Amino acid sequence: MSSVWNWIAIPRHGWQFAVFLCGALVIGCAVLMLLTSTPPRYRKTIVAAVTFLAGLYYALEFLIPPALWPLKPPRNPLSEVQPLVATLTQIIWSFALLLGVWNLFLIHGRAVAKHGRGWYNSAAFFISFFAILGAGLLKDYAKNAGxxxxxxxxxxxxxSGFLTSLDATMFSLIAFYIVSAAYRAFRVKSLEAALMMAAAAIIMLALVPVGAEITNWLPQAGLLSALRVERIGYWLLTSPNMAAQRAIAFGIAVGSLAMGLRIWLSLERGNFFDRQL
Amino acid sequence: MAEWLAAHTKTLSLWCGALATFAIYSVLYAENRFYRLFEHIFIGLSAGFGVYVTWSQVLAPKWWQPMVHKGQWQWIFAAVLGSMFYFMYSKKHAWVSRVIFGLFMGLSAGLMFRDFYEIYFPQMGASMKPIVGNSISWWDSVNAIVFYAILISSMAYFFFSFEHDSPVVQKTAAAGRWFLMIGFGAIFGATVMGRMTLFIGRLNFLVNDWWPTARVAWQYRFFQTAVVLAVIAVLVQGFRALKARSKTFPPSA
Known part of the structure; x- marks a missing residue:
């Protein structure tokens, strides 16, 4: 078994590489064809089995200590292949990136082809997409120095000129919308709303110099210094806020664990999981 | 050409950055073509940069080079597995994409155990703060008591496994809701200030980085003409926007 694995794992070069690569491609395509011709009644079972086996790998890798494996010296063989599994999942996941790009191409390609309203914006999308991708690849691979x-x-x-500026400006734009939305939506009609508003106001004041200026008449040290706005803001962030955040995080953790178990064991129900395959 | 570009990269970046900043902020007045154009440029650049980074940092060093240059032909199976995502575009064979999504959901589910142990267990331990001790001041004790009170009451609010019938649980959960609101207020305040920091950063860029360059460029007739033309274009666009707005919202008699 080990010798077969070693024979497979040997790097190949020249014509051997081409033969092995083509062979692997043929095997891969055959598996895909087999999957596409699977009768519908077995499809959910296959998806559930793949989900379970994938989850089982990380569960066993984490839960079984090295001493329990019948190996000398004691080690967990699943941990040894973890870097390979991590790289493989990263590579496969990278192929999914083109799904989003493909959707963008479909939408903007249709707009350019139809010459509809604002088609030049879609053309600008394509130009900027290929400009940065082409410049990036040429800078790395062009053999001509110039x-x-x-x-x-x-x-x-x-x-540096466009992307980082556009990114920072787009996100800073949210400052205006968030303030506008808060002005329209917040009404202090209950104790909860008042507490939220007061906490937000204190934190915002504590983070700007004018906030510190308001309580600058209070001493820098001693008991009364605790009433300075910047100190109250810091205390709110590090004490009550931290405790509330941690309570939320613990709730999320228990929920994620339960959700993870349900997905792993294919017990989860809903539109995605119940759809006929 | 290459030499000229290399010598003027910084200046070009400054001008492009200023143009992009003005274009995006123009939406604060009204939706306009200038903003729309730069919005699409942003999407194109982000998507193109994403593909470039994915290739240069993941696919090229971890997949293509080992496969092609080191003869590790087995990596071709990763491409076969990756191709399974694209079956979602076929109505007949869309279920094949479920297999690869199932694989990733399974891996994520399996990682939950590790995450729970490595991320949340230390946090649970860190939450158990000592109230009294030799090196603990009275202020630390007060803080620890406040921390426990908020943690327990906030968690009580999230207990949905049983009915909140008991007055003790009801009151604790109500207090938890107040504390959570303080937490949400703090998050809101910090988020607003974070965005404001970005806004100040853009103003800082315009005033301290771009403006000195613009003042130098003002000496050239070409630049003065370009600025006058740009101002006329902005005024025309503004006039058209005002006209469109008055058509949409006619002044009341």
């Missing part, structure tokens, strides 16, 4: 240098400059302009 082309590589020019690509690096274009990439820097697109990344």
């Amino acid at each position: 082309l590589s240098k020019a690509s690096e400059s274009i990439f820097t302009v697109l990344f």
Whole structure:
């Protein structure tokens, strides 16, 4: 068994590489074809089995201590392949990125093809997409030094000039919307609303110099210094807020564990899980 | 060309950054074409950068290079597994994509055990703070008591496994709701200030980084003409927006 595995794991070069690669592709395609021709009554069982086995790997890797494995020296063989599993999942997950890109291409491609209202915005999407991707790849792979240098400059302009500025500006825009939404939505009609508003106001005041200025007449040290706005803000963040956040986190943890068990054992119900396959 | 670009990269980045900042903030007045264009540029750049980073940091070093340059042909199976995501576009064989999603859901579920042990167990231990002791001041004791009171009452609010019939549980849960509101207020305040920090950062960029460059550029006739044209374009756009707004919301008689 071990010798077969070693024979498979040997790196191949030249014509052997081509043969093994094509062979692996043929096997992979055969498995996919087998999956596509699976009768509907077995499909849910296959999905449940794959989910269970995938979850079982991490569960066993974590729960069974090395001493319980019949190996010398004591070790957990599942832990040894963990880096490989992590890399493999990262690679497979990376292939999923193109799903989102494909959807964007479909939407904006249709807009450009139809020449509808604002089609030039969709064209700008394609230009910016290929500009940063092309500049990035050329800067890494171009053999011509001049082309590589020019690509690096274009990439820097697109990344530092456009992308980081657009990103920071877009997120800072939320400051205006969040304040506007709070002004429209918040009404101090109950004790809970008043507590929330007061906590938010104190935290905001504590984080700006004008807040500290309000209670600057209080001493820097001693009992009365605890009443300074910045101290109250800090205390609110590190004591009551921390305790409330931790209570929420513990609730989330128990909920995630229960949810994880339900998904692992395919007990979860809902639109995604109950759909006929 | 390459030399000129390399010499002017910083200046170009400054001007592009300023243009992008003005374009996005223009939406604060009204929805406009300038904003829409830059919004789409942002989406394109983000998606393109995402693909570039995925290739250069994951797929190229961990998949392509070991496979092609080191002869590790087995990595081709990762591509076969990755291709399973794309079966979702086929109505007939969409279920095949469920297999790979099932694999990832199973892995995430299995990791929950580890997360619970490694993330939440230390937090539970850290929450058990000593109330009295030699090195504990009276203020630390007060803080620890406040911490316990809030933690227990907030958790009582989240107990849905039994009816809150007992007055003790009812009162504790009600207090928990008040404390949670203080927590949410603190989160809200910190979020607003975080966004404000970003806004101040953009203003700082415009005033301290871009403005000195713009003042130098003002010496050139070409730049003065460009600015005048840009101001005219903004005024025309603003006038059109005002006109459109008055059509949508006609002034009351």
